[in-house]
């Protein structure tokens with residue numbers, strides 16, 4: 169019998185596809201941000217005056233874009249690099265990043281700014297306004313400039329309200345004589361939350377806007393390629409696998425364009441490979457990972473398939489078998505039809521004609537159970553390709569086989 173130590177050691181020695189899994193964690197800020205060059209350039213342009221004539225302006229820039237489009241990562245990367253470039257020029261600049269989802273009131277935000285700037289705040293109950301004065305004085309005394317990012321700013325607007333926003337961002341309007349030591353980056357998912365503010369403050373915030381569009385599958389591929397080269401051992405993950413994830417998430421291929429989701433699928437797929445002791449990440453690992461990020465889809469599919477007509481189920485079964493057999497992301501509809509005819513022969517059912525098969529395939533697509541697309545590059549001639557994005561296919565196959573058996577017995 170293996171000792172406890174044997175068991176622990178075997179797990180520790182168990183090879184992993186990951187070279188450095190933590191490089192995929194949400195808090196890790198990558199050195200490169202493919203397809204965010206324009207946004208970085210705009211930030212640099214807006215903040216250039218801070219280096220050329222420090223103290224003359226208090227800049228504010230608003231980053232807007234939907235979930236997982238790289239807003240936080242771009243702000244952090246910019247802040248950290250800009251700080252170092254400022255220091256090289258002899259300007260003491262600090263970057264502060266506050267998440268307003270966590271710190272939603274003026275008091276907590278100001279306290280967090282002081283904490284990140286290492287400014288001691290006396291423990292006796294100071295107001296947010298008094299703390300802010302201490303921060304301003306500290307910056308003045310030590311000749312420090314700051315860029316403060318208020319991330320997930322929507323929450324601050326909602327909870328802290330108009331006056332708090334006004335207080336924070338219009339300090340220098342109230343005191344034009346002060347050297348301008350604080351500049352801001354605001355981050356929101358959309359512009360509608362700003363309409364809660366009075367129109368003067370709103371227009372103050374939307375003067376310099378940088379947009380972040382959802383990523384296309386080609387853009388996600390570049391991002392995943394780079395991020396996986398940091399996180400995975402070479403040769404453990406193929407371009408086909410990266411491409412498949414990119415297509416599941418890309419905004420142009422029916423996804424949301426959310427890089428966080430794409431990276432989560434990548435990491436979960438690697439974990440699936442490790443759990444199975446597989447030396448490489450496969451398409452099937454991606455299907456299982458995708459199902460984990462999308463539990464509702466799996467439930468919905470299991471629900472819908474109970475009510476499908478027998479031959480539609482047989483076609484679905486044929487698609488699953490063809491996909492399992494090929495180990496690729498997609499198979500041609502012709503292969504599925506051949507498999508369908510084989511299954512029909514096996515169980516003594518008369519196969520439906522081609523046009524009916526095609527209609528069933530389109531219905532499965534409409535219901536979101538399969539993915540059907542026209543072949544592009546890499547395939548000879550035009551053909552409809554069929555894929556299934558949730559796994560494990562083995563379980564799905566078992567489930568469908570049971571439903572088919574039940575239907576044939578009862579109908």
Ligand SMILES: Nc1ncnc2c1ncn2[C@@H]1O[C@H](COP(=O)(O)OP(=O)(O)OP(=O)(O)O)[C@@H](O)[C@H]1O
Pocket residue numbers: 192193194195196197198200201202203204233234235236237238239240241242357380391395427428431
């Ligand atoms: N261009 C990119 N290159 C490499 N990694 C990226 C890129 N864009 C985003 N990421 C990564 O994707 C994840 C999500 O990005 P980020 O957190 O910046 O999104 P966000 O726009 O702030 O989303 P949310 O609105 O949900 O806060 C992060 O792990 C980030 O490192």
Ligand SMILES: [Mg+2]
Pocket residue numbers: 239240241319
């Ligand atoms: Mg963010």
